[in-house]
Amino acid sequence: MLAVVPPPVTVRVPAKVNLHLAVGDLRADGYHDLVTIFQALSLTDEVTVAIAEDPGVEVHGEGADSVPTGASNLAWRAVRALAQHVGRDPDDPKVRVVIRKSIPVAGGMAGGSADAAATLVGLASLWRLEISRDELAGIAGKIGADVPFAIYGGTALGTDRGDRIVPVLSRHTFHWVLAFDRRGLSTPEVFDELDRLRADGDPPRVGEAEAVLEGLSSGDPRQLALLLGNDLQAAAVSLRPNLRRTLRAGVNAGALAGMVSGSGPTCAFLCTDGDSAVRVAAELAGAGVCRTVRVAQGPVHGARVVGTEEAPRPIPPEVHA
Numbered sequence: 001m002l003a004v005v006p007p008p009v010t011v012r013v014p015a016k017v018n019l020h021l022a023v024g025d026l027r028a029d030g031y032h033d034l035v036t037i038f039q040a041l042s043l044t045d046e047v048t049v050a051i052a053e054d055p056g057v058e059v060h061g062e063g064a065d066s067v068p069t070g071a072s073n074l075a076w077r078a079v080r081a082l083a084q085h086v087g088r089d090p091d092d093p094k095v096r097v098v099i100r101k102s103i104p105v106a107g108g109m110a111g112g113s114a115d116a117a118a119t120l121v122g123l124a125s126l127w128r129l130e131i132s133r134d135e136l137a138g139i140a141g142k143i144g145a146d147v148p149f150a151i152y153g154g155t156a157l158g159t160d161r162g163d164r165i166v167p168v169l170s171r172h173t174f175h176w177v178l179a180f181d182r183r184g185l186s187t188p189e190v191f192d193e194l195d196r197l198r199a200d201g202d203p204p205r206v207g208e209a210e211a212v213l214e215g216l217s218s219g220d221p222r223q224l225a226l227l228l229g230n231d232l233q234a235a236a237v238s239l240r241p242n243l244r245r246t247l248r249a250g251v252n253a254g255a256l257a258g259m260v261s262g263s264g265p266t267c268a269f270l271c272t273d274g275d276s277a278v279r280v281a282a283e284l285a286g287a288g289v290c291r292t293v294r295v296a297q298g299p300v301h302g303a304r305v306v307g308t309e310e311a312p313r314p315i316p317p318e319v320h321a
């Protein structure tokens, strides 16, 4: 008799921008309390998970050279976490993960977290698990603070470490231009820099999340643009002063507002509409202030299966004994 190996599963998963990021005090567990509003953008990674006798992770595309392929890869941590959760052997999960990246690495757009979320969603399908999105998000939160949001996507309020997610109804599409910097920034170093700046003085703090939620529901990008804010921006700019020039160049090119995305160094520019975003992107690309420029829209949905390869392949039973 032949055993049937399920076909590989491919999941597309979005990057995020934080429309609002309020950072509280440093906690005893090394994290900061956050109040943040995430928006998922149409800049996506693709992750394929497959049953394989040669387990591991492969990374291709944007920034692939700087992504670890061993046990510290966030997608591999997701494989182990889900295997453990469902009683499979985390040391021998018989899974291969192939990541095709478009999200900049260490860019403040949660690309590694997105890959972990995609892996969880892909494996749930590959292993035919009866598991809800909320249960997956619980596992996701143990991998990293940003991972649960990538499971849900859309627009959402994140509290606690940023991992407690409440979806926000948002019927309007917003248009963004993203400027990737030449090198990434380390998230813990940016939080440390904020603590240092706060110990030395009083860097500006963002206002209330409620105003941003109202701006979102108005659907008017001009109103939303006045309300965007990120407590980590001062720290990212302090570590990477060139970001000041990038932010200025985006606004000079016609964006309504520019901000550092999360811990940076990617800068995100909100534009009036799709045509304006294309014009801003072209001008910014010519300004020589960043490595790459992309146009994106948000919100988009979270990690979602986009395909399974061909029909199930029959293989000899001993392979999966």
Ligand SMILES: C[C@@](CO)(OP(=O)(O)O)[C@H](O)COP(=O)(O)OP(=O)(O)OC[C@H]1O[C@@H](n2ccc(N)nc2=O)[C@H](O)[C@@H]1O
Pocket: 018, 021, 030, 031, 032, 033, 034, 036, 107, 108, 109, 110, 111, 113, 143, 144, 145, 146, 147, 160, 161, 162, 187, 188, 191, 261, 262, 263, 264
């Ligand atoms: C800043 C944010 C904003 O959405 O995203 P990025 O800009 O990195 O994408 C997130 O809070 C990043 O989330 P994520 O990248 O998953 O963080 P984790 O791996 O869990 O934590 C990495 C480190 O960041 C710091 N950290 C993270 C989250 C948080 N609420 N407080 C923190 O102080 C801690 O030093 C922690 O050890």
Ligand SMILES: Nc1ncnc2c1ncn2[C@@H]1O[C@H](COP(=O)(O)OP(=O)(O)O)[C@@H](O)[C@H]1O
Pocket: 066, 067, 068, 072, 073, 074, 075, 099, 104, 105, 106, 107, 108, 109, 110, 111, 112, 113, 115, 116, 184, 185, 187, 262, 263, 264
């Ligand atoms: N699948 C992955 N993709 C990107 N980075 C990863 C991945 N797995 C582990 N990492 C590590 O996580 C760090 C943060 O990556 P990333 O999530 O892209 O940035 P950020 O936290 O700024 O949004 C990187 O420096 C990289 O070494």
